[in-house]
Amino acid sequence: MPEISPIRPTDDEARALARRLLDEARFGALGVIDPATATPLVTRIAVGTDSGGRPVSLVSDLSAHTRALKADPACSLLVGEPGARGDALTHPRLTLQARAHFVRAGDPGHGALRARWLAGHPKSTLYVDFADFAFVLFEVGAAHLNGGFGRAFVLSPGDLGLR
């Protein structure tokens, strides 16, 4: 007996919704493997994009998620935050499965990332140049869009306009 699949065929509406959720994200939930326990750890991070539309964050070396990503760059990022009202589970959201790449001051591309990030996150001016802060670029391998109850899609990086 075949298993019932709740996944719908990907269409342009799903692609556009996923891209919008990523472009509009100001923060998200990052899932990493905690090196101390080898179990999942989910934390909140700020989110933006680079000029190619890839998700980006600015993180501190002192945080648990940064230590985890240095030990294992495999991670997941959930974006698409519900408002204060209504049913959170009817609000569309996007789960990305990705690998994290650090971009530090002096690395190629750091200046462009810094300028773009500060344009979108002006409060980061206070700490963006601290020695313990670095950008993280998320190389997306797969994406799962949940457009609300019963509206699930599996997307490729290409569906998000990446690569």
Added chain:
Amino acid sequence: MPEISPIRPTDDEARALARRLLDEARFGALGVIDPATATPLVTRIAVGTDSGGRPVSLVSDLSAHTRALKADPACSLLVGEPGARGDALTHPRLTLQARAHFVRAGDPGHGALRARWLAGHPKSTLYVDFADFAFVLFEVGAAHLNGGFGRAFVLSPGDLGLR
């Protein structure tokens, strides 16, 4: 040279804030290990508590997170959602590291969980009795409270009034 730790000593204010974030959570970000890739996967789930204050969710067997939790019950749950305005990273949030236990119709405690859940999530009446839905109880092993920039605490289950 000792590493700088951003963790503060746990106090009653931190305990009360953590407990409030969990009691007020209506949804959260669940991190699991995707059995297909052995990498993290973060999805949004509805959140409530049982009569002992433990976090609870109601999940479908058709969802990726349920399949993952059946393969590996180690997980993490992030609660404490920022409002639409202001800086999301100054909003307090709580990361739980936990193990998931399923409670299905017919299992001990299902009736009490069902009644409490529906009181807090009345829209779930539509699907709570579907055969593919089950409750998940999260047995908390550790908790990390981030009360805003530079205000981090590591909490035990006892700090949350659990066990």
